[in-house]
Amino acid sequence: MPVLFIHGVAVREQGESGWEDVRRATQGIEWPAVQAALRRHLAPVLNPGAPERVQVDRVYWGDLGAQYARGGLFRAARAEAAPDPAPASLNDEDLGEALEARLRATHALRDWPDVITAAWQAARDRPLRAMVADLPPPEQWGVLEAAVNARLGRPPAPRRVRPHRTFRRLDPPAAPHLPAGLQLSQRRNVQRAMLELRRPLEAFVPLFVGDVLAYLNTRGTPDAPGPVPRRVLGALRAAHAARTHPHEPLVVLTHSMGGQLMHDALSAFLPADPALQDLRVDFWCAAGSQVGLFHELGVTLGGAPDTLASARLGYFWNVWAYSDLLSFRAQGVVPGAHDTAFPLPGLVRSDHVAYLTDADFYRTLAAKVQVHAGPGPSGAVGPLESGP
Structure with a gap:
């Protein structure tokens, strides 16, 4: 009774390029934890008498995804918060x-x-640069900034403003008539809030886009x-071969x-492989997927087919x-x-992976599999619903 x-x-796996950059944003996709949750919640449904016999495996393809040879995007994000070096060490x-x-x-x-x-x-x-170079490094930036402000003929707005106690919403853009200090305060508040949102995504989004493009460009x-x-x-193929009898369900998460990847396999690759004519996925759960988006855009393999092959797919839970x-x-x-x-916690930064760390998700998955593809009392597969 295989689960895939x-x-x-x-x-990415530890030690591979990009792992350090994405592990905070994707720390919910740790295979040992996902495997353990599937064994705990789903295996007893598929084989109540011997849940330990249920094969739970995965497809790892991170090593075939996007590769950033120079890592410039990630270095730029890290360098943004780094302090400036001493002015005397910089060229014009x-x-x-x-x-x-x-x-x-x-x-x-x-x-x-x-x-x-x-x-x-x-x-x-x-x-000016020659004079600044003779100063101690801690004083160099202050002198240069003072020189710029002198050229402007007006002082900068105060750096320190009275902080707000809470930030329940992002303030709207400052109106032109507001004092400069208040405008700067609002701008810093918005930047601070947006930085908290951006930081976990700055490494994830480039690899997200890169892996999507890598797959589309090389899927064949x-x-x-x-x-x-x-x-x-x-x-x-391996999961299909692991069935202990022809009616044993194959579950894919x-x-x-x-x-x-699963949609393309079902709609294009499996039908074209004569050696896999008997392969059937009895229950497929697509969590947090973009299957609907890709299908609507017509970028699934072969465009937007009218149906998934009903002979190859039982119940599709999105x-x-x-x-x-x-x-x-x-x-x-x-x-x-x-x-x-x-219903996830409501944290935009982490909810994309929250399904895989939520015990209620696995319990719900097990219930859905039980009613749509679970073995009955005699070991026969339960009702399977195919697409219209």
Whole structure:
């Protein structure tokens, strides 16, 4: 009674390129924990007498995903928060960029054009730079900023403002008539709030997009599957061979982009492989997937087919969440799909992987499998619903 798990994008093994950058954002996709949860909740449904005999395996394809040779996106994100080096160690261009950035942070938006001009004039002022180079490093930035403000003819807005006690919402953009100090305060509040949202996603999103493109560019054709589809087909073949009798159900759980891999396998790759004509997935759960989106866009393999092969698929359960912005409905879009909006904690930063750490999700999955594909008292498979 095999169970197969197919992960989505931005999943890497420890030691592989990109693992350090994505592990915080995808820490809920730890295979040992997912495997243990499937054994605890699903295996007893599939084989009540001997749950330990249920084969629970996965398809790992992170090593076939996007590879960033230089890692520039990740270095840039980390460098943004790094302190500027001493001005004397920078050339004119680097000093101009750094000085402009420092001064923009202390001036209202309406002053930025003048700030840019004055900052670059100071960076290219050879006598000023020679004087600054003779100062102790801790004093160099202060003197340069004072020189820029002197060229502007007005002081910057105060750096310190009275903080708000709570931040229940993001303040709207400051009106032009507000004092410069209040405008800066609002801008910092918005930046601080958005930074908390961006940090976990800055490493995840590039690999998310990269892995999607890597799969689409290399998936091949039904007659010549690419490396990722070949790995999926190999795992399905092994799971099919692990059945102990012909009516034993095969259950597949996919997460995120793993759903698109499974959809392409069912609709294109399996029908084209004569050696897999008897393979059937009795229950497929696509959690947090974009199957509906890809199907609607016509970028599933072969476009948007009218049906998934009903002879190869029993029940298709698509699980999405309002707070998971990377999940989409499939019912009414993908033939045979049955949607459930799953109640997650409501944390936009982490809810895309929260299904896989939620015991109630696995308990609900087990109940769905029991009624749609579970073995009956005699060991025969229960009712299977195929797509219309």
